[in-house]
Amino acid sequence: MNQPDDRQQSSQNLALEAAVSADEPFKLETFLPYRLSVLTNRISRELSKLYQERFGLSIPEWRVMANLGRFAPMSAQDVAERSSMDKAKVSRAIASLQKAKLITRDQDPKDNRAVLLNLSNEGRRIYDEITPLATEWEKLLLQGLGTDEARSLHQIIDRLHRRMDDSMA
Amino acid sequence: MNQPDDRQQSSQNLALEAAVSADEPFKLETFLPYRLSVLTNRISRELSKLYQERFGLSIPEWRVMANLGRFAPMSAQDVAERSSMDKAKVSRAIASLQKAKLITRDQDPKDNRAVLLNLSNEGRRIYDEITPLATEWEKLLLQGLGTDEARSLHQIIDRLHRRMDDSMA
DNA sequence: CATTACTAGTTTCATCTGAAACTAAGTCAA
DNA sequence: TTGACTTAGTTTCAGATGAAACTAGTAATG
Numbered sequence: 001m002n003q004p005d006d007r008q009q010s011s012q013n014l015a016l017e018a019a020v021s022a023d024e025p026f027k028l029e030t031f032l033p034y035r036l037s038v039l040t041n042r043i044s045r046e047l048s049k050l051y052q053e054r055f056g057l058s059i060p061e062w063r064v065m066a067n068l069g070r071f072a073p074m075s076a077q078d079v080a081e082r083s084s085m086d087k088a089k090v091s092r093a094i095a096s097l098q099k100a101k102l103i104t105r106d107q108d109p110k111d112n113r114a115v116l117l118n119l120s121n122e123g124r125r126i127y128d129e130i131t132p133l134a135t136e137w138e139k140l141l142l143q144g145l146g147t148d149e150a151r152s153l154h155q156i157i158d159r160l161h162r163r164m165d166d167s168m169a
Numbered sequence: 170m171n172q173p174d175d176r177q178q179s180s181q182n183l184a185l186e187a188a189v190s191a192d193e194p195f196k197l198e199t200f201l202p203y204r205l206s207v208l209t210n211r212i213s214r215e216l217s218k219l220y221q222e223r224f225g226l227s228i229p230e231w232r233v234m235a236n237l238g239r240f241a242p243m244s245a246q247d248v249a250e251r252s253s254m255d256k257a258k259v260s261r262a263i264a265s266l267q268k269a270k271l272i273t274r275d276q277d278p279k280d281n282r283a284v285l286l287n288l289s290n291e292g293r294r295i296y297d298e299i300t301p302l303a304t305e306w307e308k309l310l311l312q313g314l315g316t317d318e319a320r321s322l323h324q325i326i327d328r329l330h331r332r333m334d335d336s337m338a
Numbered sequence: 339c340a341t342t343a344c345t346a347g348t349t350t351c352a353t354c355t356g357a358a359a360c361t362a363a364g365t366c367a368a
Numbered sequence: 369t370t371g372a373c374t375t376a377g378t379t380t381c382a383g384a385t386g387a388a389a390c391t392a393g394t395a396a397t398g
Contacts, residue, residue, distance in 0.1 A: 026300035028235045032307055032319075033212050035326050038253045040209040043202050043329070046337055058354090066197045077376060084207045086356065091378060113363045113376040131195035137337075138201055144332030145325060150201075153325050156318055157204050160212070163313030168215055168306075227384085246346060255386065260348055282346040282393045 047137060051130055056100075060085060060093040062130070065119065068103060069127040073116040075108065102126060216306060220299055225269075229254060229262040231299070234288065237272060238296040242285040244277065271295060 028034055044059065051057040057065070063083045068074060071082065080090045094117065097103045102123035108114040119127055142150050197203055213228065220226040226234070232252045237243060240251065249259045263286065266272045271292035277283040288296055311319050 026235070026238065026296075026304060028239050030323065031235075031303065032311065032322070033209075033216050034232075034235070035323070036205070036209045037213055039326050039329055040202075040205045041253060042333055044206055046333065047202050060354095063203075066195070066200075066203070069195065070197050075376075084210060087377065088356065088358095088379085089354090091376095092354085095378090108376095111364070111376080115377075127195075134200065135195060141329065141332055141337060142201065143336075144328045149321070149325055149328070152318070152321055153201070154199065154204070156314060156322050156325075157208050159313045159318070160208055160310065163310055164211055164215065167312075168310060229384095244346075256347065257349085257386065257388095258384090260346095261384085264348090277346095280346080280394070284347075 043141070047134070050133055050137060055126055055130065057126075058093070058096075060089050061097055064090060064093045064097060064117075065102065065123060065127055066131075068117055068119050069124070069131065072118045073106075075114045076117065077114070079117065097123070212310070216303070219302055219306060224295055224299065226295075227262070227265075229258050230266055233259060233262045233266060233286075234271065234292060234296055234299075237286055237288050238293070238300070241287045242275075244283045245286065246283070248286065266292070 048059050048062075051062045052059075063085065064079055067079050067082050071078070074082075076087065076090050076094055079085075079094075080087045083090070085093075094103065094105065098105055101120055104118045104120050106116045106118075108116050145153070217228050217231075220231045221228075232254065233248055236248050236251050240247070243251075245256065245259050245263055248254075248263075249256045252259070254262075263272065263274065267274055270289055273287045273289050275285045275287075277285050314322070
């Protein structure tokens with residue numbers, strides 16, 4: 001009746017276990033990439049309401065604007081790098097932002113392939129409207145943490161990025 | 170062409186700004202939801218190679234398997250809740266896993282709408298092959314952090330989830 | 339029981355997505 | 369110069385996505 005379950009052998013049988021926990025069951029609920037992903041998607045979904053519902057901006061569109069608001073003039077390539085979005089996505093976001101007249105697109109005099117992106121006046125107006133809301137939202141979220149933890153989180157993110165740079169890719 | 174941009178003051182001026190004032194420019198590069206999203210997408214993309222390239226599993230498919238490996242038998246609904254994926258996505262992942270014979274799908278005797286999901290033998294075999302690799306990968310990633318930081322990160326994730334539960338949605 | 343409301347899971351639809359092909363422009367080297 | 373190579377950005381294509389409609393079964397109320 002009781003089917004033998006040999007997939008997880010009791011550790012007595014395995015005197016020579018490697019230290020690396022081959023017999024420990026995999027715990028999804030503490031698997032960090034998974035946890036990060038669940039949390040982040042949740043946060044993104046919620047936050048995106050802020051600019052989707054009220055301003056009709058998609059996430060990629062908002063990201064382009066957010067980058068331009070801070071670093072314009074930039075090329076599409078610059079935006080893609082800074083935002084970790086692929087260039088097709090950036091290209092599409094740029095196209096629709098231009099159609100909505102929220103950004104301007106001028107030829108780069110130094111490189112005829114490239115394009116100089118800026119927020120339009122209207123784009124800047126919207127940017128100036130969204131950013132305080134975003135900041136406010138973030139502040140609300142971070143009230144779940146102590147300032148030490150918030151700082152710590154930033155540091156951890158830095159370190160994980162560095163780790164990815166070095167050893168994971 | 171080049172409009173003067175008086176909204177974004179050159180950063181030298183800002184060293185002494187009051188902490189929270191409304192006139193501080195929005196700093197995308199320290200905006201936490203954005204940073205989390207960039208990092209997480211990067212991690213997910215990289216990690217997913219582990220089960221995509223070698224086992225042909227998509228991210229949703231692997232998530233379903235990971236949940237079943239740990240908590241089966243479960244309904245599709247259970248999986249959706251646990252993994253924070255919407256039910257359509259789960260449904261599609263289940264369909265393709267069943268086609269690949271990696272899971273079994275039985276009627277729940279207590280509720281004819283619901284379905285009892287389990288890993289098949291083959292599914293379990295693959296699960297048992299992937300999980301040590303995933304664990305290993307995670308360990309590699311976490312070598313960027315001290316154990317204190319890793320623990321702290323888990324706690325921070327918990328707190329942010331709680332914060333979302335309470336006040337953000 | 340009926341009627342109504344709800345839940346599990348699937349399907350449809352319009353949109354979004356990433357990868358790769360593509361166009362056009364710049365660079366390099368002989 | 370020319371040709372080979374690289375880069376910026378767009379487009380194409382096949383597949384993935386989320387929202388909402390839908391089907392079928394369950395629960396709650398009278």
